[in-house]
Amino acid sequence: MPHQRAAVRPRMRGTERSVARRAELIAIGRKLFADTSYDALSMDDIARQAHVAKGLIYYYFQSKRGYYLAIIQDSVADLVTFAASGRDLAAVDRVHRTIEGYLRYAEHHQAAYRTIVSGGVGFDTEVHAVRDGVREAIIDTIAEGAYGRRDISAPARMGLLSWVCSVEGATLDWIDRPGLSRDLMRELLVKTLGGVLRAVEELDPAHPAPQPARRDG
CATH class of the missing domain: 1.10.10.60 (Homeodomain-like)
Incomplete structure (x- = not known):
C-alpha cells in the first residue's frame, strides 16, 4: 500500500x-x-x-501549426465565455452585457483578440473554422438575448452575422486607435444592433425586435 x-x-x-x-x-x-x-x-x-x-x-x-491552433482555441474559449456571461438578465440587458463583455475582453486582452480576429486566419482553413466558431457563439448569445432562443430564421441569422462581422472590424480599429470610451463604443454598437434587429423584424415578423425596458415614473 x-x-x-x-x-x-x-x-x-x-x-x-x-x-x-x-x-x-x-x-x-x-x-x-x-x-x-x-x-x-x-x-x-x-x-x-x-x-x-x-x-x-x-x-x-x-x-x-499545432501550437498556433492551441493558442487560437484557448483565446476563443476565453472570449466566448466572457462575452456570454449574464444569462440571468432580461433580454435587452443581456444584449448590453454581451456587447460590454466582448468590448471589455478586446480592450484588456488586445493581443489575444487580434489573434482571434486577424492573426493569420487566411493561411489555414482550420484556423478559419475556429474564428467562424467564435462568430457563431456570439450570434447564439445575441439571439438568446434578443429572441430567447438560438434556433432563428435565415434572415435573422444573416442579419446578426453581418453585425458581428462589422463589430470585429470596428473593435480592431477601436483598440488600435483609442478615442471612444468603452461606454460610448458599447452604446454605438447597441444602437447599430437595434437597427439590424428592426430590419430583421420587417423582413421576418416572427422575429420581433426586443423592446427597450420601460422606466416607471
Missing part, C-alpha cells in the same frame, strides 16, 4: 506541472503571434523568445 501511494503522488504533481507548463507556453504564444505573422516566426524564434527548448514545444503541440 505505501508503495502505491508514493507512486501516485509524483504522477499527479507531474500532470499538474504539465498543465501549467502548457498554459504558460500558450500565454507566451498569444503575445508572439499577435505581434508577428505566422510565417514570420520559426520554431527557433518561438523557442528563443519563450526561453524554452524547441523540443518542449514539439512535445506539447507536435508542430508549429
Whole structure:
C-alpha cells in the first residue's frame, strides 16, 4: 500500500506541472503571434523568445501549426465565455452585457483578440473554422438575448452575422486607435444592433425586435 501511494503522488504533481507548463507556453504564444505573422516566426524564434527548448514545444503541440491552433482555441474559449456571461438578465440587458463583455475582453486582452480576429486566419482553413466558431457563439448569445432562443430564421441569422462581422472590424480599429470610451463604443454598437434587429423584424415578423425596458415614473 505505501508503495502505491508514493507512486501516485509524483504522477499527479507531474500532470499538474504539465498543465501549467502548457498554459504558460500558450500565454507566451498569444503575445508572439499577435505581434508577428505566422510565417514570420520559426520554431527557433518561438523557442528563443519563450526561453524554452524547441523540443518542449514539439512535445506539447507536435508542430508549429499545432501550437498556433492551441493558442487560437484557448483565446476563443476565453472570449466566448466572457462575452456570454449574464444569462440571468432580461433580454435587452443581456444584449448590453454581451456587447460590454466582448468590448471589455478586446480592450484588456488586445493581443489575444487580434489573434482571434486577424492573426493569420487566411493561411489555414482550420484556423478559419475556429474564428467562424467564435462568430457563431456570439450570434447564439445575441439571439438568446434578443429572441430567447438560438434556433432563428435565415434572415435573422444573416442579419446578426453581418453585425458581428462589422463589430470585429470596428473593435480592431477601436483598440488600435483609442478615442471612444468603452461606454460610448458599447452604446454605438447597441444602437447599430437595434437597427439590424428592426430590419430583421420587417423582413421576418416572427422575429420581433426586443423592446427597450420601460422606466416607471
